[in-house]
Amino acid sequence: MTRTLDVVIVGGGRVGHQTAELLVARNDTVTVVEQDSEVVDRLADAWIATVIRGDGTDPGILEQAGVEGADVIAALTGVSGVNLAACLVAERLSPGIRTVARIEREGADAYGELVDEVVFPERAGARVAANRIAGDDIQTIADVTGDIEVMEVRVAEGAPAAGRSLRDIRFPSGTLVVSDDDGNQIARPETTIDAGTQYLVAAEPDVVDEVLALLRG
DSSP states (O other), X not given: OOOOOEEXXXXXXXXXXXXXXXXXXXXXXXXXXXXXXXXXXXXXXXXXXEEEESOTXXXXXXXXXTGGGOSEEEEOSSOHHHHHHHHHHHHHHSTTOEEEEEOOSTTHHHHHTTSSEEEOHHHHOXXXXXXXXXXXXXXXXXXXXXXXXXXXXXXXXXXXXXXXXXXXXXXXXXEEEOBXXXXXXXXXXXXXXXXXXXXXXXXXXXXXXXXXXXXXX
């Protein structure tokens, strides 16, 4: 089964809300921390994730959100300093937690030294934030339009598709393995899917989970 994540999102505005929707669609568990009562009400009405009202830089609020048991904290408010502070507090409470901060383009390099991932949602959208939260083994190409997911997927050891040629793998309809293992050729029926190697894969949204299950186990 594809591993799911426990994610705490700080900031329930447009970016946080859309990112939460994408993560929940991937079966991840999401808790959103938001200060604005109107935004909290809107999130609660949408019934997407657990919502906690409070300051995302407050250790007590982050503890209430379950940061100590979470895999990732994604600070996605519109204020870079708040996002950085939330990540640093979370890391103090839960050493080893993956930290993702939304920042403005200016000063990106400095922030990148303090958190695991930085995102620039104004340029690339919530989908990129969701991919940074998910980690490095699956990355959606940022600038693709429409609903089709185009992903670079690293094949996991022991995955159902590992060690088999494409002609022998029963991918669901709506799937296209685009590149071979070195990225220099379009994949062909005889192309072998090797564990530990990344492939470029396009898939319609309703079959993404099935495709990832084949490639990631």
